[in-house]
Structures are given as structure tokens and as C-alpha cells.
Amino acid sequence: MAKMSPEDKLAAVQRYVNGKESSRTVAADFGISHRYLLSLVKQYEHNGVEAFIRRYTNYTKAFKLDVLNYMAEYGTSFNETAAFFNIAGASSVQNWKKQLDTQGEDALQPKKKGRLSMKKESTKQPKNVLAEGSTEALQARIKQLEMENEYFKKVECLSSSQGKIATKDKVKVICELRHKYSVKALVAYADIQRSTFYDMAKKFDLPDPDVDLKAEIQAIYDEHEGRYGYRRIRDELANRGQKVNHKKVQRIMKELGLKCIVRMKKYKSFKGTVGEIADNILDRNFKAEAPNEKWVTDITEFKLFGEKLYLSPVLDLFNGEIITYTIGSRPTYSLVSEMLEKALKRLPEDHQLLMHSDQGWHYQMKQYHHSLKARGIVQSMSRKGNCHDNSVMENYFGIMKSEFLYLKEFESIEHFKEELEKYMNYYNTKRIKAKLKLSPVQYRTQFTQAA
Structure with missing residues (x-):
């Protein structure tokens, strides 16, 4: 390169x-x-x-x-x-x-730059050697003594009953202590090779130390109907007072066969230039410092029972909250105008809102421009054919379809609309967003209380 x-x-x-x-x-x-x-x-x-x-x-x-x-x-x-x-x-x-x-x-202490003087002896310590008398060195020594004491007690019990401690017995003792102390330190103290330990440990029918954690992960996965991946399950475990590395959660989910559903493409509403095209003022700056600073919107399509349905939501970039939405059997302008009318009822009189969309024909209409201008809202549009300029909305549609549309079974169009309303409420109030560590409404409430 x-x-x-x-x-x-x-x-x-x-x-x-x-x-x-x-x-x-x-x-x-x-x-x-x-x-x-x-x-x-x-x-x-x-x-x-x-x-x-x-x-x-x-x-x-x-x-x-x-x-x-x-x-x-x-x-x-x-x-x-x-x-x-x-x-x-x-x-x-x-x-x-x-x-x-x-x-x-x-x-992490920075080292002095330049070569060491040939006249002076280097005071550089070997790797993994802690400074003598430091807090870290004392803590490490205490941990080592605790490990040696526990290992000795378990080995002493075996040797007194058998007369001699065999390698397989040492391996059993290390297996009991491996979740409290490092295997490297244990095998060194037991004077056996690590490869020998792992080879013999595989042959033992040992109890699964993660049985409770697996049950908790399965419960979270089921509670959210398969919508959570390993990162959100890790965050939910942390919220419940159980800190687990995301790689471990990912490994356990793989063992349990738990996996999120893949995403699908969305409906395209671009029909060329039929009205006024606004500048891309948002310019992929998807971060907002407070609620009602930046909203994004788009339209997506569903196919159910041989019919098509069109969803038009508006999302606040501050916390990913769905402000409101409309749904209809045809992608007419009224789908967007009704959505905008409902959203504006939630907008405070004192605001500096930027409203971003793609170049769909609905957003080029004079009526749409006039409605935004009347409320003092600045309009922004993505560049032609560039889905990344409105990627937050695209991402939401992918999540919503994989977590709701492809996951649930519906009896009718009306049943679908009822379940969609429940999902929207779940998404806003309960579902954890990975970046926020909270649901959108929880995050907005926390911000409002602190302000």
C-alpha cells in the first residue's frame, strides 16, 4: 500500500x-x-x-x-x-x-525518545514485570498466594486419600479453579504443560460453568422475539448487573443457535425531478445535540396477502425515536402530508428543526415545501441516487423489517396494523439502542431531566 x-x-x-x-x-x-x-x-x-x-x-x-x-x-x-x-x-x-x-x-507511561546511552545501564524492566512495591505488584502477589493456597488445599485432600497426586488429578483441580485464576498461572504452579492440561480436560465430563448465563441469554433473546443480536444482549445483561464480554455472548449465541434475521431492500420513491430539489444541508451529519434539531423521513413498502402497504415515519436523530408515522395502501402525497401534520403537532413553537429526506417525488411537492416553510423548518435532501445520505432511515427500515415484518405471522391487514403499532411502541420505549445503552424514550427522558 x-x-x-x-x-x-x-x-x-x-x-x-x-x-x-x-x-x-x-x-x-x-x-x-x-x-x-x-x-x-x-x-x-x-x-x-x-x-x-x-x-x-x-x-x-x-x-x-x-x-x-x-x-x-x-x-x-x-x-x-x-x-x-x-x-x-x-x-x-x-x-x-x-x-x-x-x-x-x-x-502506559511514555518512554523517552532517542537511543539509550552506552555508558549507563538500562533500567528497562522485562515485559510483564511490575514495579516492586507498587499497588499492582502487591495485588498480583496477593492473588498468586490465594491461588497457591486454594490449589494446595485441593491437592492435599487428593494426596491424603490416594497417597500420590497424578497428572489427571492436577488437571481436575485446575478445572475447578480455572474460572477464578488464569490457566497459565495454575499450570505453571502445578508443573504441567498447558497443552497437556487442555488435552486431558477435553476428556473429562465437566459441568458447564456458563449454564446460568446461557439461560439468561436465551431468556433475553426470547423476550425480544429474536430481535436482539449479541451487542444488545450484552447491554441488557449489563443493565441487569451482569457484565459479560461481547465476544463471549457472541460465542454462546452461536452455540445456542441464536441469530438475528437478515434485512431486505426498501421501496424507492424517486421519479426524477418533478418539483424543487433542496440542498443536502444535513450532509451525513447524523448527530443531534438535543431533541427536535434534526428529523429524517422516508417511505418503505410491505407486501402482505397479495397487497402492498406503504409506511411513512419520521425519526429524530437525537435518540432514534419514531416521532409518528402513517400507513396506507397507496404511496400518495396524502401519506406524507398526514405524517407531516401529525409530526408538527409534537414540534415545539420555539425550535431550529432541519427536516431531511431523499429526492422522492412527495418531498419535491410545493405543498410539502410550503408546510415546512410555514413552521420555519429548514428542508434538506439527499443527493440523487445516494442512499448513504439518509442511511439512518435506511437502517431503521432494515431493523423494523427484520425484527417485525419477517418475524411475525399476521392474520389480516388490520392485524398487521395493530401489531405494527405495538412494535412502534416497543421500539421507542423498551428496545435498547446499542449506542445509547437505553431505549429512545428513556434516553430523551434522561436528557430532559438533566437539562
Whole structure:
């Protein structure tokens, strides 16, 4: 992959953001992977041009801890975290996490740059060695002594009854303690090879230590009718006071055969230019600081009992809440005008609302423009044929269809409408959004109370 100058990085990003070319096309022209281009785009979205200015990289220990704490709290990836804090490479964040996990906070202390003097002895400690007398070293020593004491007691019971402790007995003892102490430390103290331990442990019919957790995951999955993936189940477990790594939840769900349903494509309402096209003011800035700052809308299609139904909702970008919706058997303008009329009843008189949609013919109508202008609402539209400009609405339709349309069985059109109303209420008031860790209404209520 070609090494890029700051100017080249900025040129590649601006060409992708402002143009109509795919990430793969732009990346190929600059001799980089499309994944690397997308990571540059994310850095640019968070930090603008400053993202590509050469930065001082000898970060302090406090800064590194802030970065890792943010990543742990919000569940962001290494790439997302690096982009948010304007760090040149995601690998730096990955290395900090590894150092913290294996060596403790002291390992994050920045090292002096330059070569070590040949006249002085290096004071650098070997890896995984904690400073003598430090809090971390004392805690590690206490943990080691606790492990040795528990192991000795269990082994002593076996040796007194059998006269001699066999390797298979050591393996049994380690299996009992492995969920409290690390296997590496246990096998080292027992003086057996790790490979020997794992080979022998496979042959034992041991009780499943995750039986209660599996039952809890299954219950959450069933409660939400298969709508939750491993990330939301992890968040729900955390809300219930049980912190579990998302990878473990993912592994258990795979063992249990629990999987979310795939998504389908949506209805397209673009029929060319039939009215006035508004500028793309939203410009993919999907973040809102407060309710009723940015709304997005679109139309999607259902096929049921040989008929078609059309849904027109409006969504608040602040918390992902569905403000209101209309549903009809034909995608007429009244479908959109009624939706807008219902939504405006919930809009405060004092507002600075931006209303975004695609270039569907409904949103080009003079009546629609006039209704927005009369309430002092700024109109914004996606670029022609660019679904990413309204991706939040697209994402909602995918979730709603996979969690509701393809999951439920309906007796009639009326039954479908009744169940849809229940799902909308569930989505707003109960269903956890991964980024918020709460449902949309819970998040809005929390914000309002704090304001």
C-alpha cells in the first residue's frame, strides 16, 4: 500500500465525500485499500482537516487511559476510537489496551525518545514485570498466594486419600479453579504443560460453568422475539448487573443457535425531478445535540396477502425515536402530508428543526415545501441516487423489517396494523439502542431531566 502525504489523504477523502464514486474506485486510484480510505473518512468526519496534520505522538499516560476508558464505556472499535481522539493509527490504541491488560497502568507511561546511552545501564524492566512495591505488584502477589493456597488445599485432600497426586488429578483441580485464576498461572504452579492440561480436560465430563448465563441469554433473546443480536444482549445483561464480554455472548449465541434475521431492500420513491430539489444541508451529519434539531423521513413498502402497504415515519436523530408515522395502501402525497401534520403537532413553537429526506417525488411537492416553510423548518435532501445520505432511515427500515415484518405471522391487514403499532411502541420505549445503552424514550427522558 502506498504511503500517503497529508495532502493526498485529504484529496482522497474529499473526492469520496463530495463525489459520486465508490470507496473502491477512489482507493484504487490512490493505491490504498478501501478500508483504509473509510478509516480516513471517519477521521475527517470527527476532526476535519486537522486529522491529517502531523501530530505529536508521545501521548501521556492520562490521555491513554482516557482513550481506553472511552472505548470500554461506549463499545467503540479501535478505528472509531482513533478517529474520535484524532490518533494517527488504530494500532496505537490496540497496543495501549494490550499493555494495560498484561502489564497494568504503569506500562502506559511514555518512554523517552532517542537511543539509550552506552555508558549507563538500562533500567528497562522485562515485559510483564511490575514495579516492586507498587499497588499492582502487591495485588498480583496477593492473588498468586490465594491461588497457591486454594490449589494446595485441593491437592492435599487428593494426596491424603490416594497417597500420590497424578497428572489427571492436577488437571481436575485446575478445572475447578480455572474460572477464578488464569490457566497459565495454575499450570505453571502445578508443573504441567498447558497443552497437556487442555488435552486431558477435553476428556473429562465437566459441568458447564456458563449454564446460568446461557439461560439468561436465551431468556433475553426470547423476550425480544429474536430481535436482539449479541451487542444488545450484552447491554441488557449489563443493565441487569451482569457484565459479560461481547465476544463471549457472541460465542454462546452461536452455540445456542441464536441469530438475528437478515434485512431486505426498501421501496424507492424517486421519479426524477418533478418539483424543487433542496440542498443536502444535513450532509451525513447524523448527530443531534438535543431533541427536535434534526428529523429524517422516508417511505418503505410491505407486501402482505397479495397487497402492498406503504409506511411513512419520521425519526429524530437525537435518540432514534419514531416521532409518528402513517400507513396506507397507496404511496400518495396524502401519506406524507398526514405524517407531516401529525409530526408538527409534537414540534415545539420555539425550535431550529432541519427536516431531511431523499429526492422522492412527495418531498419535491410545493405543498410539502410550503408546510415546512410555514413552521420555519429548514428542508434538506439527499443527493440523487445516494442512499448513504439518509442511511439512518435506511437502517431503521432494515431493523423494523427484520425484527417485525419477517418475524411475525399476521392474520389480516388490520392485524398487521395493530401489531405494527405495538412494535412502534416497543421500539421507542423498551428496545435498547446499542449506542445509547437505553431505549429512545428513556434516553430523551434522561436528557430532559438533566437539562
